[in-house]
Amino acid sequence: MATGSNRKTKQRDALVSVLERAERPLSVAELLEAASKRIEGLGVATVYRAVGALLDDGRIDAVEIPGEPTRYERSDKGHHHHFQCEKCDRVFDIAGCLDNLRKLVPPKFRVKQHSVMLYGVCATCSR
Amino acid sequence: MATGSNRKTKQRDALVSVLERAERPLSVAELLEAASKRIEGLGVATVYRAVGALLDDGRIDAVEIPGEPTRYERSDKGHHHHFQCEKCDRVFDIAGCLDNLRKLVPPKFRVKQHSVMLYGVCATCSR
DNA sequence: TCGATAATGATATCCTATTATCAATAGAAG
DNA sequence: CTTCTATTGATAATAGGATATCATTATCGA
Structure with a gap:
């Protein structure tokens, strides 16, 4: 809801980049692991926040599987x-x-x- | 795992009956509501136990849907x-x-x- | 009818993904 | 460089389904 600004941070950049390059849907844990290679000490909360924002913006979609953590993927892949x-x-x-x-x-x-x-x-x- | 006996109780009978007659998969909540009409004061734990046993026996199957409680249905319906x-x-x-x-x-x-x-x-x- | 014990029901507890909290940090405008 | 405040990270808290606990009840063989 917040229309607040949107500062550029290295953690957000890293997460977006990981999602953009990913060739498959990634869970928060996978995102955290992948982005942690670039961002020292990246926290889970930050990953959840970034994912939430990207979902709101429609840049990524959720892939939900019963009994599994949600995965996320670029929303420009078309129906599959x-x-x-x-x-x-x-x-x-x-x-x-x-x-x-x-x-x-x-x-x-x-x-x-x-x-x-x-x-x-x-x-x-x-x- | 317990190979213990298997006493006949009205609550189990009612639950099995509800599942047998059901024309669609039912959640534990739906099972509880339906069977409660016959069994005064039926508890959730009993429903979970009955469902667990029936799953073990292969008499019912789980229908899992992301973000939803699991539904259960007779296992003799064939692939669908x-x-x-x-x-x-x-x-x-x-x-x-x-x-x-x-x-x-x-x-x-x-x-x-x-x-x-x-x-x-x-x-x-x-x- | 009795007695041993499986089953029940109320409820506490677990589990695990997700959200909220808050002090510390770091963008970015001036 | 300063200041303002959005963002971060550690962690506590939440939520909801499912499981564990335990005293009470009821099944069923003798």
């Missing part, structure tokens, strides 16, 4: 879905989507959005 | 997915499934299971 590896717990983007999902729904049900989660073992952990 | 109404929060079964999901995944990724969640407004709330 996700895959979670049961070994390393990482979440990956899956391009494409079956849009014929709608026809599964009974009449009178209005579908506004959907999410598809795939679970299995990722390429790295398959080796 | 779910729809949640944004008005009443209820979850409904959606028959059928797009099995071509697998082909969306990059090579070397092994898909073991998937879940599809549809969100929108149910028939009742559409009126």
Whole structure:
């Protein structure tokens, strides 16, 4: 809500940069770890604050998975879905989507959005 | 783990009955409310215990949705997915499934299971 | 009908992601 | 360089679902 200013800080820059470059959705813990390599002593609260602001600005989207901490990813990727590896717990983007999902729904049900989660073992952990 | 006995109680009977007859996945709160109509003073702990036991026995399955309490449903329904109404929060079964999901995944990724969640407004709330 | 003990219900506790608090720090305007 | 105050970081507090505890109750075999 605060329309206050928006000072440029190294921690925010680092976090934005990590999110921009990320090739998969990252949790707060992952963000903290990644950005900590550049920012000595980065705190969790700062990560949560930055994530909150970026969500408000619509620059990132939340990827929610049952029983898992929320992941975040750039919002400019277009419609897609996700895959979670049961070994390393990482979440990956899956391009494409079956849009014929709608026809599964009974009449009178209005579908506004959907999410598809795939679970299995990722390429790295398959080796 | 306990291989202990398994006494027949009215609360368990009521809960099993509610789950058997349910036409959609029910949360612990919904189970409690439904079964309370028959069992005076039914407690939450009992519902959790019954649900736990039924899960162990494989008689029911958990339906997990991000940010929502887990729902439970009979495990003999066959593969299907779910729809949640944004008005009443209820979850409904959606028959059928797009099995071509697998082909969306990059090579070397092994898909073991998937879940599809549809969100929108149910028939009742559409009126 | 008794007795051993599983099951129940009320409630305290845990868990874990997220938010709030507050003193210390550091952008940035002048 | 100073000053103002947004931002930070450490940590306490919150929230909500699920589990543990324990005295009381009720099931069921003898």
